[in-house]
Amino acid sequence: MSEILNMKNICKSYYMGDEELEVLHDVNLVVHAGEFLSILGPSGSGKSTIMNIIGCLDIPSTGEYLLSGTDIDDLDESELAAVRNKEIGFVFQSFQLLPRLSALKNVELPLIYSNVPVSERKKRAKEMLEKVGLSDKMNNLPNQLSGGQQQRVAIARALVTEPTILLADEPTGALDQKTGSQVMELFEKLNSDGRTIIMITHDQNIAKHATRVVNILDGYLTEAEVN
Amino acid sequence: MLLLESIRMSWENIIHNKLRSFLTMLGIVIGVASIIALITIVQGATNSISDQISALGVNKITVTAMGTPLKQGLNDSDIKVISQLNNIDGVSPTISGRTSIISNGKVMEDITVQGKNEVYFNKDTSLLKTGRSINIIDIRSDNQVAIIGDNIVKTLYYGMNPVGKNLMINGTTYTIIGTLAQSSGFSMNSSNDAVIIPYTTALRSLGVKNVTTLDVYLKDTSIADDSVTDIKSVLNPAFNYDEDAYSVFNMGDMIKSFETMMGMMSLLLAGIAAISLVVGGIGIMNMMLVSITERTKEIGLRKALGATPGRIQLQFIIESIFLSLIGGIIGLILGSILAFIAAILIGIGFSLSMMTIALAVGFSSAVGIVFGYMPARKASRLNPIDALRSL
Numbered sequence: 001m002s003e004i005l006n007m008k009n010i011c012k013s014y015y016m017g018d019e020e021l022e023v024l025h026d027v028n029l030v031v032h033a034g035e036f037l038s039i040l041g042p043s044g045s046g047k048s049t050i051m052n053i054i055g056c057l058d059i060p061s062t063g064e065y066l067l068s069g070t071d072i073d074d075l076d077e078s079e080l081a082a083v084r085n086k087e088i089g090f091v092f093q094s095f096q097l098l099p100r101l102s103a104l105k106n107v108e109l110p111l112i113y114s115n116v117p118v119s120e121r122k123k124r125a126k127e128m129l130e131k132v133g134l135s136d137k138m139n140n141l142p143n144q145l146s147g148g149q150q151q152r153v154a155i156a157r158a159l160v161t162e163p164t165i166l167l168a169d170e171p172t173g174a175l176d177q178k179t180g181s182q183v184m185e186l187f188e189k190l191n192s193d194g195r196t197i198i199m200i201t202h203d204q205n206i207a208k209h210a211t212r213v214v215n216i217l218d219g220y221l222t223e224a225e226v227n
Numbered sequence: 228m229l230l231l232e233s234i235r236m237s238w239e240n241i242i243h244n245k246l247r248s249f250l251t252m253l254g255i256v257i258g259v260a261s262i263i264a265l266i267t268i269v270q271g272a273t274n275s276i277s278d279q280i281s282a283l284g285v286n287k288i289t290v291t292a293m294g295t296p297l298k299q300g301l302n303d304s305d306i307k308v309i310s311q312l313n314n315i316d317g318v319s320p321t322i323s324g325r326t327s328i329i330s331n332g333k334v335m336e337d338i339t340v341q342g343k344n345e346v347y348f349n350k351d352t353s354l355l356k357t358g359r360s361i362n363i364i365d366i367r368s369d370n371q372v373a374i375i376g377d378n379i380v381k382t383l384y385y386g387m388n389p390v391g392k393n394l395m396i397n398g399t400t401y402t403i404i405g406t407l408a409q410s411s412g413f414s415m416n417s418s419n420d421a422v423i424i425p426y427t428t429a430l431r432s433l434g435v436k437n438v439t440t441l442d443v444y445l446k447d448t449s450i451a452d453d454s455v456t457d458i459k460s461v462l463n464p465a466f467n468y469d470e471d472a473y474s475v476f477n478m479g480d481m482i483k484s485f486e487t488m489m490g491m492m493s494l495l496l497a498g499i500a501a502i503s504l505v506v507g508g509i510g511i512m513n514m515m516l517v518s519i520t521e522r523t524k525e526i527g528l529r530k531a532l533g534a535t536p537g538r539i540q541l542q543f544i545i546e547s548i549f550l551s552l553i554g555g556i557i558g559l560i561l562g563s564i565l566a567f568i569a570a571i572l573i574g575i576g577f578s579l580s581m582m583t584i585a586l587a588v589g590f591s592s593a594v595g596i597v598f599g600y601m602p603a604r605k606a607s608r609l610n611p612i613d614a615l616r617s618l
Contacts, residue, residue, distance in 0.1 A: 085533020
């Protein structure tokens, strides 16, 4: 299968005053199309940092990151924004829906930034909401939806641009057990339809839903044994 | 398309914070309203005063002779030479004296009696209310005819038609041939209390030997300056090169300098009012900064979803322009209403020029751009990771 993400010797350091703090050490990671990868690690392990780098929200200090063959290091702010828009679909722990916009408008948002015409935008957003099972809640505001429904709106928003990777950061972190497992079922279904998913989590049980798991601990990434 | 989306998003945000948006706009509203009101009122006043000055004649040059001991004023030959100069349409001398008049046994003391010629009445036909004006025959034959002002009609001939009646001026009997229309408002020589007789008659009977004032009417006012020079070159040798003995005054110059003065005054007032616009602009900047802090997370999310820094900047600048433009339009309406009320109260004309409207709209959008730029730039530079993390 084709390789869509390739990280070579990625290091990331932050400066705390004068002190340099390296949070990622020499990370190597290859992801192929159609994979469902879990990055499993406790808090403070550097998993947020690696998610930010994968999502092009942050750039590595050293090393090479190829996303769909493009070297991220060569891109400026605007080009990075375009890459995020096209290649990455973000799903956040706390949903991050805009409270003043309806579910439909929230899903339309990424399409606005890729200049999709209004009529097509509406059509695609509706289709995506139907796909996640929210065809009857399109005009509801986020606060009129349950947590599970909100996360499904967020997933629809992440998928509406047909991104290369669905990047989820603790997608079940704010949900109860039952709705959490419903979201995981949705992920599994999306993956079986061919969607590449990378999920960051600290929860062993959630990570198990993936087809492949890597562990991250103190900034070192290791391949987990196949379960 | 891109712009339209940004406008829609900005509009939604302004509507969402109605009260705060309104209070922020208030600074701009007050600033623009005061600029519009001041400019319009000053403009109206300038127009009204200019019109009244014009009514005295923009197309004429006034020659005033103070005289020298040897030559106390203008004589007939001076007037004739001037009237034959290039670009001269006609001359109207004025001789003025004060004396008593008697009619029907009623006496009015200390009345201004002016000697004029036919040109004076031909140039402004609205001067005459009833009867006929002084004509060339009256001038040539020193006819003892008089035209009387409105107040004199009311005092001496109340309820009667004075035309054809006799009037004693300085002991001589004159026939009244007409009455003057009431002159209103600001006028340097109100004719309501005046009696006008042919100037040739006046020279003979009023005891005045020289013409002291001469109105020179021009064919083409655009070369008035040349005519002023011509007249001076006639008068200079006539008064033995004593330049203090006479003055040549161009009414057009007076209006020009008056309008320049009023223009400067309106600029000054608008400048003072513009300070409130700056204060309003700072208010907008302040609100934009607060709004950006509040919406840090939203900005972070939008960036994560693919909004470029330019896009974020555009959205916030549009929001700021919106705020100040709406404020500017409200201010324009408010200022116009104020100016309209003031115009009615003061009794001056009201005219709202396109220039003023353009000024209000232009100024307020400029304020939006200038004071929105910094906050918008700040928003566009937010790091999406930090922005998303902030709660």
